[in-house]
Amino acid sequence: MLSDSEPVSNRMACPLRMSVFLKELKCYVFLFLLQPFTAEDAKSKEMKYEYEEKTVPLSKIDLRDTTCRLGISIDADSVVESIEAVGLINPPVLAGKGGSMYRIVCGFRRVKACQILGWPTIPARVLPGVVPLPDLLKLAILDNRAHRCLNVIEQARGIHKLTAYIHPGNEIEVLAPLLGFPPNKKVFTKISTLVELPDEIQAGILDETISLEVAVDLCKFTCMDAISFFDLFKKLKLSRNKQREIIALVGEIAVREGIWPAEILQCQQVSDIMENPDLNRNEKGSKLRAYLKQRRFPELARAEETFRESLKELKLGSHLHLTPPPYFEGDTYSLRMTFKSLEDFNRCRRDLEAISKKAAFRKILTDF
Incomplete structure (x- = not known):
């Protein structure tokens, strides 16, 4: 389970909710642990942090520090207009990171929007001293889940960031309720592998260019090979089953011929199909699959062609x-x-x- 200095067995690690109490300039953040056995247990396992409202120079906030960020990128455009109109209603949460610099815990888009607007300083809630990293991550997750469900990439990144702090074997029990995915080993394995993919492919999962199953298939390839598949799928917009068929065929051809999958996808025959102006997207997909089948099963392809000719007669x-x-x-x-x-x-x-x-x-x- 999650821990910092305490033994793993002494702490429960699945925060359920966050209560924030404001009193003048000071706030107290309570992270309650999930499924306490009794109310007394919940109290004894409570983690309390006092933080302070401060005005912090934007130059002192390390925007490159993505320790607590779960998303792929920071899209602040939708926030800029709101902050410009009514100001920063909900200040970001920051934590010190040594020296005079701060790390963003919650509110990456808000900080980025203020930077775009040219603010020299920003109101913020600053956590005291050195807060254990797993607690910062839990706070960031809870802040996101207070507004919406985490998407599959945020879940994958949450798993990646928190697994090191969890006792081996307890990952699913601890992380499923915290991140919001089914407590199922197969689902956990699929989601956790997604962090191995390049950011552009992770983004492709979110915009449904590829499905979760196809993305998991791509995890077994090198970065270069995976991107080659992804670039092809972006152009063809094939169904999930046809994407998986192409992945399987190319993978088998690569093993048989001792070459990289990217070499197959970038060969002259594939380029001729993809760049043919007389073919629409569906026709290109059909011809590509036919070419790959012929290359993977040359004898079968010859038999099919001979059979087709005989049928014509x-x-x-x-x-x-x-x-x-x-x-x-x-x-x-x-x-x-x-x-x-x-x-x-x-x-x-x-x-x-x-x-x-x-x-x-x-x-x-x-x-x-």
Whole structure:
């Protein structure tokens, strides 16, 4: 469980809520621990910090310190107009970080907005002395969750930042209620891997360019390979299943040919497909998948092409459908015919009789 100087077994680590009491210029922040056994237990495990309202020079706030930041970037545009109109209603929470500099605990967008507006100083709530880092992180998480649910990237970053302070084996029990994800090992594993991805791919998860499942698939690749996949998916806007199919095909080709996945995605054949002005997005996606299948399974691709040519010679029409065995493994074919009347049925029967005498049909049955 979360700890600083106390033994792990002596502290519970899942804050549920934050109560802030103001008295003149001083405030007391209480972080209550989740699921106390009794009210008495809750009191005994209470962590109390006194902080002070101060006016702090913006030059003394280290905007590069992202220790307590959960988001990918600081988008302050939506806050600038509000602060310009009514001022800073809710001051950020800061903590000293040595010397005269401060670290932002809560309120990255507010501080950034004030910087954009050219404020030389900013009102802030400053925590005293040296506050244990896990407590700063918990406070930052609670501040975010007071307004909204954390997104999956914020959850991933919360896991990454707090895991070092948790007793091994207790991560899910402690972090699921704190960060707001289901207490499930499979979910925890998926979310926790996302911090390995470049920021642009993490942003792509949030704007739904790729799904969580696809992002997890990309975690097993190098940064360069993952970005190559992501750039492709941004252009094609494929479904989740088709994205995963491409990832699997490229990964298998890379292993088979002993090259990097990025080399496959940047090869001339792929470039020709992606840059063809006569193809729309769906056509490019179909041709790319066909090319990758042909490269991954060359013998199967040749068999499929030969089969298609033989079908053209048979001229089955729309009422007869011949299907080969899956992957051309085996010798059982399927034939489906559609008809609306006895006359249609007799026509199908006559066509079948004629087809059975064609050399192309005999070739299909003997060559595959």
